[in-house]
Amino acid sequence: MIVLKAAQAQLLDALQSVAGIVERRHTLPILANVLLRKNGGTIEFTTSDLEIQVRTRADLGGDGGALATTVGARKLIDILKSLPADQVVTLSSAQNKLTLAGGKSRFTLQTLPADDFPLVNESVDFGPTFSVPQKTLRGLVNQVHFAMAVHDIRYYLNGILFIAEGRTLTLVATDGHRLALAQAELDSEVPSKQEVILPRKTVLELQRLLKDEETAIEMRFANNQAKFQFSGMEFVTKLVEGKFPDYNRVIPRNHKNAVVLGRAPLLASLQRAAILTSEKFKGVRINLEPGLLRIASSNAEQEEAKEELEIDYAGDAIEIGFNVTYLIDVLANMSAEMVKLELQDSSASALFTVPEQPGFKYVVMPMRI
Numbered sequence: 001m002i003v004l005k006a007a008q009a010q011l012l013d014a015l016q017s018v019a020g021i022v023e024r025r026h027t028l029p030i031l032a033n034v035l036l037r038k039n040g041g042t043i044e045f046t047t048s049d050l051e052i053q054v055r056t057r058a059d060l061g062g063d064g065g066a067l068a069t070t071v072g073a074r075k076l077i078d079i080l081k082s083l084p085a086d087q088v089v090t091l092s093s094a095q096n097k098l099t100l101a102g103g104k105s106r107f108t109l110q111t112l113p114a115d116d117f118p119l120v121n122e123s124v125d126f127g128p129t130f131s132v133p134q135k136t137l138r139g140l141v142n143q144v145h146f147a148m149a150v151h152d153i154r155y156y157l158n159g160i161l162f163i164a165e166g167r168t169l170t171l172v173a174t175d176g177h178r179l180a181l182a183q184a185e186l187d188s189e190v191p192s193k194q195e196v197i198l199p200r201k202t203v204l205e206l207q208r209l210l211k212d213e214e215t216a217i218e219m220r221f222a223n224n225q226a227k228f229q230f231s232g233m234e235f236v237t238k239l240v241e242g243k244f245p246d247y248n249r250v251i252p253r254n255h256k257n258a259v260v261l262g263r264a265p266l267l268a269s270l271q272r273a274a275i276l277t278s279e280k281f282k283g284v285r286i287n288l289e290p291g292l293l294r295i296a297s298s299n300a301e302q303e304e305a306k307e308e309l310e311i312d313y314a315g316d317a318i319e320i321g322f323n324v325t326y327l328i329d330v331l332a333n334m335s336a337e338m339v340k341l342e343l344q345d346s347s348a349s350a351l352f353t354v355p356e357q358p359g360f361k362y363v364v365m366p367m368r369i
Contacts (some may be wrong), residue, residue, distance in 0.1 A: 001067060002091070002092050004090070005060070006058075007089075008087045011075065015034065016077060017045075018073075029051060030116050035119075036066055037066075037067075040064055041060070051199070051238040052120075052202055057093075073130050086100045098111055106139060118227055128220070130220075131217060133217070134213055137217050143182040144173040156197055156244055159200050163194070180361075185238065210230070217309045257342065259311050260341060260355065270324055272297070277298075284369075288313065292311065293308070294306065295308075321346075321368060330364075
């Protein structure tokens with residue numbers, strides 16, 4: 001049976017959209033596979049890692065009729081990548097094997113039964129559907145993702161808090177040393193507050209899949225799952241259980257010293273100063289005084305870097321230390337021209353905001369230098 005007959009680029013695009021969650025090593029061999037379900041000319045591609053499930057459909061020709069099987073996702077993708085993009089490829093099925101043919105190349109691949117593929121049991125109590133343009137959600141994720149914790153024992157920090165309330169969608173991420181918050185307006189009002197923590201892997205996969213376009217992404221949350229539908233894709237994920245910290249208590253209010261300065265020059269100065277910080281100790285010292293911002297770093301070899309930026313500032317003289325990575329992360333993930341820095345003194349958290357984006361806040365704890 002000819003399962004499909006299509007251009008290499010078409011098949012590769014469908015496979016790559018679902019293969020991001022497939023682990024190369026897994027205790028269950030079938031999880032390295034992609035589930036193919038054919039019904040007429042339409043094929044459904046599904047992958048799972050037991051916690052996330054991604055599905056897409058594509059019209060790729062072939063014989064009529066039905067078929068369900070699984071085949072190694074990475075192998076199939078690697079083979080397709082080695083073939084010319086405009087080549088027509090054929091995938092045919094016979095005797096528990098799939099054969100991919102293109103030009104004078106033929107590859108015969110082992111399959112595993114579709115019935116053995118562990119699909120995620122979808123929740124039955126999803127809340128109301130709400131949506132934003134993909135471009136909006138992609139922007140929100142980009143503004144906060146870098147502040148997620150990595151392998152923290154406080155597992156609820158290894159992800160992003162999503163809150164849909166009224167007409168506002170809020171995303172928050174923190175690793176205990178810094179916190180990023182971004183907000184956007186929803187297309188319609190959510191009847192009741194929805195609040196979930198999406199796992200880190202889910203966030204990174206969404207970031208990979210979301211397109212920079214105005215088409216909507218529909219979201220639904222349940223007690224233990226979230227479901228996203230966009231661009232012909234369906235994405236179901238388990239949630240992180242636990243109580244996210246009260247982020248409102250962390251965000252400083254009424255800092256008396258504030259300066260607005262160019263994002264690009266500040267980022268460039270910090271990146272240069274970071275070169276002479278040591279691998280373990282990423283500290284930089286910042287001196288703020290009327291008209292001038294100084295950045296200094298040093299390392300165990302007694303090497304040092306000094307940077308100066310002229311600024312429009314008439315507040316208190318402040319000397320404060322930061323992990324330079326935390327400052328570079330936030331500035332590198334912004335596109336705004338100007339950034340506002342608010343400080344109280346050398347021991348209080350600093351607040352970064354963007355004048356033209358009132359929904360964004362970034363809090364960073366100082367460090368002793």
